Amino acid sequence: xxxxxxxxxxxxxxxxxxxxxxxxxxxxxxxxxxxxxxxxxxxxxxxxxxxxxxxxxxxxxxxxxxxxxxxxxxxxxxxxxxxxxxxxxxxxxxxxxxxxxxxxxxxxxxxxxxxxxxxxxxxxxxxxxxxxxxxxxxxxxxxxxxxxxxxxxxxxxx
Numbered sequence: 001x002x003x004x005x006x007x008x009x010x011x012x013x014x015x016x017x018x019x020x021x022x023x024x025x026x027x028x029x030x031x032x033x034x035x036x037x038x039x040x041x042x043x044x045x046x047x048x049x050x051x052x053x054x055x056x057x058x059x060x061x062x063x064x065x066x067x068x069x070x071x072x073x074x075x076x077x078x079x080x081x082x083x084x085x086x087x088x089x090x091x092x093x094x095x096x097x098x099x100x101x102x103x104x105x106x107x108x109x110x111x112x113x114x115x116x117x118x119x120x121x122x123x124x125x126x127x128x129x130x131x132x133x134x135x136x137x138x139x140x141x142x143x144x145x146x147x148x149x150x151x152x153x154x155x156x157x158x
Contacts, residue, residue, distance in 0.1 A: 033058035034136050034148050037113070041069070043126045044157035050075040052085075053115035054136065061107035061141035064100025065114060066090065069152060070133045073125040075118035083108045085116030100139070107141040128156035 038053035050069050056062060067085070069075035080089030081104040090098040126132060134150040 032148055033138065033146055036150060038115070039134070039150070039152055041071075041126055041132065041152045041154045042157040043128050043154050048125055048154075049117060049119050049157070050152075051115075051117045052077065052134070053113070055113045056111060056138060058138075058140065058146070059110050060144070061110050062103075062112060063107055063139040063141055064102065065136065065138045066098050066100055067116075067137075068098070068135045069118070070135070071126045071154075077116040077118060079103070079108065079114065083112060083114065085114050087118055126154040128154050130154055 033056055034054050035057050036052075036054045038051065040049070040051045042049045042051075048071075050071075052067060056065075062079075065079045065085070067077045076087055076090055076098050077085040078087070078090035078098055078100045079085055080101040083103060089101045091101060093099040131151045131153050134152050135147060136150070137145065137147045139145050
Protein backbone atom coordinates (compact mmCIF):
# COMPACT_ATOMS: atom_id res chain seq x y z
CA UNK A 1 0.00 0.00 0.00
CA UNK A 2 2.86 2.38 0.78
CA UNK A 3 4.26 1.86 -2.72
CA UNK A 4 0.90 2.78 -4.23
CA UNK A 5 0.66 6.03 -2.18
CA UNK A 6 4.22 7.10 -3.09
CA UNK A 7 3.50 6.37 -6.76
CA UNK A 8 0.28 8.45 -6.66
CA UNK A 9 2.06 11.41 -5.00
CA UNK A 10 4.89 11.23 -7.58
CA UNK A 11 2.41 11.18 -10.48
CA UNK A 12 0.54 14.17 -8.97
CA UNK A 13 3.75 16.21 -8.69
CA UNK A 14 4.71 15.34 -12.28
CA UNK A 15 1.29 16.25 -13.67
CA UNK A 16 1.07 19.55 -11.71
CA UNK A 17 4.33 20.96 -13.10
CA UNK A 18 4.03 23.70 -15.76
CA UNK A 19 3.56 22.41 -19.29
CA UNK A 20 6.07 24.88 -20.77
CA UNK A 21 9.61 25.84 -19.91
CA UNK A 22 10.87 29.39 -19.95
CA UNK A 23 14.17 30.30 -21.51
CA UNK A 24 16.15 33.48 -21.90
CA UNK A 25 18.14 34.49 -24.93
CA UNK A 26 21.08 36.83 -24.68
CA UNK A 27 21.99 38.85 -27.74
CA UNK A 28 25.41 40.32 -28.42
CA UNK A 29 23.90 43.24 -30.35
CA UNK A 30 24.95 46.66 -29.15
CA UNK A 31 22.39 49.43 -29.16
CA UNK A 32 23.54 53.06 -28.85
CA UNK A 33 27.10 52.24 -27.79
CA UNK A 34 28.46 55.79 -28.00
CA UNK A 35 28.41 58.33 -25.19
CA UNK A 36 29.20 61.82 -26.47
CA UNK A 37 31.26 63.78 -23.96
CA UNK A 38 31.84 66.88 -26.11
CA UNK A 39 30.60 67.96 -29.53
CA UNK A 40 30.95 71.42 -31.09
CA UNK A 41 30.58 72.96 -34.55
CA UNK A 42 31.72 76.57 -34.69
CA UNK A 43 31.22 78.56 -37.88
CA UNK A 44 33.56 81.50 -38.52
CA UNK A 45 34.05 84.03 -41.31
CA UNK A 46 37.00 82.23 -42.94
CA UNK A 47 36.32 78.68 -41.88
CA UNK A 48 34.88 76.39 -39.28
CA UNK A 49 35.92 74.07 -36.48
CA UNK A 50 34.29 70.74 -35.62
CA UNK A 51 35.35 69.12 -32.33
CA UNK A 52 34.23 65.73 -31.08
CA UNK A 53 34.93 63.62 -28.02
CA UNK A 54 33.09 60.39 -27.19
CA UNK A 55 33.42 57.03 -25.46
CA UNK A 56 32.44 53.61 -26.75
CA UNK A 57 30.40 51.74 -24.12
CA UNK A 58 29.90 48.41 -25.93
CA UNK A 59 32.45 46.51 -23.87
CA UNK A 60 33.94 45.00 -27.04
CA UNK A 61 37.38 45.49 -28.67
CA UNK A 62 37.22 47.90 -31.62
CA UNK A 63 38.82 47.51 -35.04
CA UNK A 64 38.11 51.07 -36.13
CA UNK A 65 35.73 54.02 -36.16
CA UNK A 66 34.70 56.50 -38.87
CA UNK A 67 32.73 59.66 -38.08
CA UNK A 68 31.13 61.86 -40.73
CA UNK A 69 29.57 65.27 -40.10
CA UNK A 70 27.21 65.93 -43.00
CA UNK A 71 27.73 69.63 -43.66
CA UNK A 72 28.12 71.10 -47.16
CA UNK A 73 31.83 70.22 -46.89
CA UNK A 74 31.88 66.99 -44.86
CA UNK A 75 34.05 66.73 -41.76
CA UNK A 76 35.43 63.17 -41.59
CA UNK A 77 37.46 61.68 -38.74
CA UNK A 78 38.82 58.12 -38.63
CA UNK A 79 40.76 56.14 -36.04
CA UNK A 80 44.40 55.42 -36.81
CA UNK A 81 47.02 52.91 -35.74
CA UNK A 82 47.19 54.39 -32.22
CA UNK A 83 43.45 55.05 -31.84
CA UNK A 84 43.75 58.79 -32.44
CA UNK A 85 41.12 60.38 -34.68
CA UNK A 86 41.86 62.66 -37.63
CA UNK A 87 41.13 63.00 -41.33
CA UNK A 88 44.66 61.85 -42.19
CA UNK A 89 43.80 58.40 -40.75
CA UNK A 90 40.96 57.95 -43.26
CA UNK A 91 41.49 55.62 -46.20
CA UNK A 92 39.37 55.73 -49.37
CA UNK A 93 36.52 53.24 -49.29
CA UNK A 94 33.94 52.01 -51.77
CA UNK A 95 31.46 54.44 -53.35
CA UNK A 96 33.18 57.64 -52.17
CA UNK A 97 33.22 56.55 -48.53
CA UNK A 98 36.03 56.30 -45.97
CA UNK A 99 37.43 53.58 -43.80
CA UNK A 100 39.75 53.57 -40.77
CA UNK A 101 43.48 52.78 -40.58
CA UNK A 102 43.84 49.37 -38.87
CA UNK A 103 45.21 49.57 -35.32
CA UNK A 104 48.80 48.48 -34.73
CA UNK A 105 47.87 45.78 -32.18
CA UNK A 106 44.94 44.31 -34.12
CA UNK A 107 42.22 46.06 -32.13
CA UNK A 108 41.65 48.96 -29.77
CA UNK A 109 40.65 48.36 -26.16
CA UNK A 110 36.99 47.97 -25.25
CA UNK A 111 35.31 51.07 -23.78
CA UNK A 112 37.95 53.40 -25.24
CA UNK A 113 37.57 57.17 -25.45
CA UNK A 114 38.12 59.01 -28.73
CA UNK A 115 38.51 62.66 -29.70
CA UNK A 116 39.43 64.68 -32.74
CA UNK A 117 38.78 67.85 -34.66
CA UNK A 118 38.49 69.06 -38.23
CA UNK A 119 39.27 72.65 -39.11
CA UNK A 120 39.12 72.19 -42.88
CA UNK A 121 35.50 73.24 -43.33
CA UNK A 122 35.45 76.40 -45.42
CA UNK A 123 33.07 79.35 -45.32
CA UNK A 124 29.49 78.46 -46.16
CA UNK A 125 29.93 74.85 -45.06
CA UNK A 126 27.54 75.26 -42.13
CA UNK A 127 24.96 77.82 -41.04
CA UNK A 128 24.78 78.97 -37.39
CA UNK A 129 21.61 77.71 -35.71
CA UNK A 130 21.13 74.82 -38.15
CA UNK A 131 21.45 71.17 -37.11
CA UNK A 132 23.63 68.68 -39.00
CA UNK A 133 23.76 64.89 -38.85
CA UNK A 134 26.82 63.25 -37.32
CA UNK A 135 27.23 59.53 -38.04
CA UNK A 136 29.55 57.37 -35.95
CA UNK A 137 30.24 53.92 -37.40
CA UNK A 138 32.29 51.33 -35.51
CA UNK A 139 33.68 47.98 -36.59
CA UNK A 140 34.24 45.54 -33.72
CA UNK A 141 36.62 42.59 -33.33
CA UNK A 142 33.65 40.17 -33.21
CA UNK A 143 32.79 41.25 -36.82
CA UNK A 144 29.77 43.32 -35.78
CA UNK A 145 29.26 46.85 -37.12
CA UNK A 146 27.23 49.55 -35.38
CA UNK A 147 26.13 52.92 -36.77
CA UNK A 148 24.62 55.67 -34.64
CA UNK A 149 23.42 59.15 -35.67
CA UNK A 150 23.47 62.38 -33.67
CA UNK A 151 22.55 66.00 -34.42
CA UNK A 152 25.11 68.78 -34.07
CA UNK A 153 23.94 72.41 -33.94
CA UNK A 154 26.23 74.97 -35.55
CA UNK A 155 27.11 78.07 -33.54
CA UNK A 156 28.63 81.35 -34.70
CA UNK A 157 32.25 81.93 -33.75
CA UNK A 158 33.63 85.27 -32.66
